[in-house]
Amino acid sequence: MQKSIERIAGDSEGVFYEFPVFRFEGADKAASSAYLQAALHAGELPGVVAIDALMPMLEKAKAEDRIKGDITIVPQANPIGRAQYHFGEHQGRFHLGTRTNFNRGFPLLAAPDPTLLPDATFGTADQRLKTRLLQLSIGHDIVLDLHCDDEGLAYLYVHTSLWPTMADCAAAMSVDAVILWGEDTDGTFEGASITPYLNVAAEVARFDRRVVTTVEYRGILDVDGALAGADAEGLYRLLVARGVVLDQALSTPGSFNGFVAPLENVDMMPAPRAGAVLYDVKPGDRVAKGALLATIVHAPGEAGGRTEVLAPQAGIILTRRSRRIIRAGEDLLKLVGDRKSADARSGTLED
Ligand SMILES: [Zn+2]
Numbered sequence: 001m002q003k004s005i006e007r008i009a010g011d012s013e014g015v016f017y018e019f020p021v022f023r024f025e026g027a028d029k030a031a032s033s034a035y036l037q038a039a040l041h042a043g044e045l046p047g048v049v050a051i052d053a054l055m056p057m058l059e060k061a062k063a064e065d066r067i068k069g070d071i072t073i074v075p076q077a078n079p080i081g082r083a084q085y086h087f088g089e090h091q092g093r094f095h096l097g098t099r100t101n102f103n104r105g106f107p108l109l110a111a112p113d114p115t116l117l118p119d120a121t122f123g124t125a126d127q128r129l130k131t132r133l134l135q136l137s138i139g140h141d142i143v144l145d146l147h148c149d150d151e152g153l154a155y156l157y158v159h160t161s162l163w164p165t166m167a168d169c170a171a172a173m174s175v176d177a178v179i180l181w182g183e184d185t186d187g188t189f190e191g192a193s194i195t196p197y198l199n200v201a202a203e204v205a206r207f208d209r210r211v212v213t214t215v216e217y218r219g220i221l222d223v224d225g226a227l228a229g230a231d232a233e234g235l236y237r238l239l240v241a242r243g244v245v246l247d248q249a250l251s252t253p254g255s256f257n258g259f260v261a262p263l264e265n266v267d268m269m270p271a272p273r274a275g276a277v278l279y280d281v282k283p284g285d286r287v288a289k290g291a292l293l294a295t296i297v298h299a300p301g302e303a304g305g306r307t308e309v310l311a312p313q314a315g316i317i318l319t320r321r322s323r324r325i326i327r328a329g330e331d332l333l334k335l336v337g338d339r340k341s342a343d344a345r346s347g348t349l350e351d
Helices: 045-061 125-137 167-173 187-197 225-241
Strands: 003-011 015-024 034-038 070-074 141-148 152-161 177-181 211-219 259-262 274-277 292-297 306-308 315-320 333-337
Touching: 003 125, 003 152, 015 045, 015 125, 015 333, 034 045, 034 225, 045 141, 045 211, 045 225, 045 306, 070 125, 141 187, 141 225, 152 187, 167 225, 177 315, 187 211, 211 225, 225 259, 259 333, 292 333
Parallel strands: 034 070, 034 141, 141 211, 152 177, 177 259
Antiparallel strands: 003 015, 015 070, 152 211, 274 292, 292 306, 315 333
């Protein structure tokens, strides 16, 4: 395993950001290669600790000459967001200098050709970081971007072109759900990783062996040794299933038992009032149309001071907020409905 340090210059004198990159060289150039990164939203750590638990497994495989495909790992992809504290609170989702989401604004290339990337010395520090991360990942058959939600199930975002061929990956990772999407106009890392392959010849796109996904490892507080170990096992099973690592002790993944739904079925449930949220459901709950999802206490102690929020359709609760304070219009939860949401939003992942 080789370790190298990436350096991104800051936007002012004397400021630099660094992050390590780990590389395992595969023994078989025909084998699938893999790129894993975590904490692009810098405060989302379940994927970071999963990678920490995965590394010894890969080191063992390397010592036993079982690494077949090249593997590149960036355990903490966003040193800029990592350093952002605002009045004592960590802010790792948006770049404070530009107000841009760290998982938006990646260049959407027309083909998987690194020479099409913007000059990595141009733009603000967050843009240069994005260009560099894409440069590091492009060309790998498997690209995994490890995130987490607020409170939630373990689930994947997958482009429709890769489903159901990626069902073995979802099964290997033992996630609860897969959300399928078809259009990215905002430049998520996942969008930038699959878009170059959408309009090229089938023998270049190789959708049969390509894996691109945003992994949502449950909630932001689910940073836990046992979960990290289980997630590392899931990542390892995926790498074995796709021939990146050889391990004859593992059987091929069975069928995927979680649920699969298009992104347009997700109801985000904006809060009708500001106040304190009392949830009546938790991630994983199945609800009927009209079921009570949450009560917002907006005028404590007053008659009529509570507003109930009901399910607009039947479905499964995918996520909810980790904080119980809410403004009017902020999203309360993600309900994956059985049908298209009346509130279906354009774009891909939420801001
Ligand atoms: Zn995220």
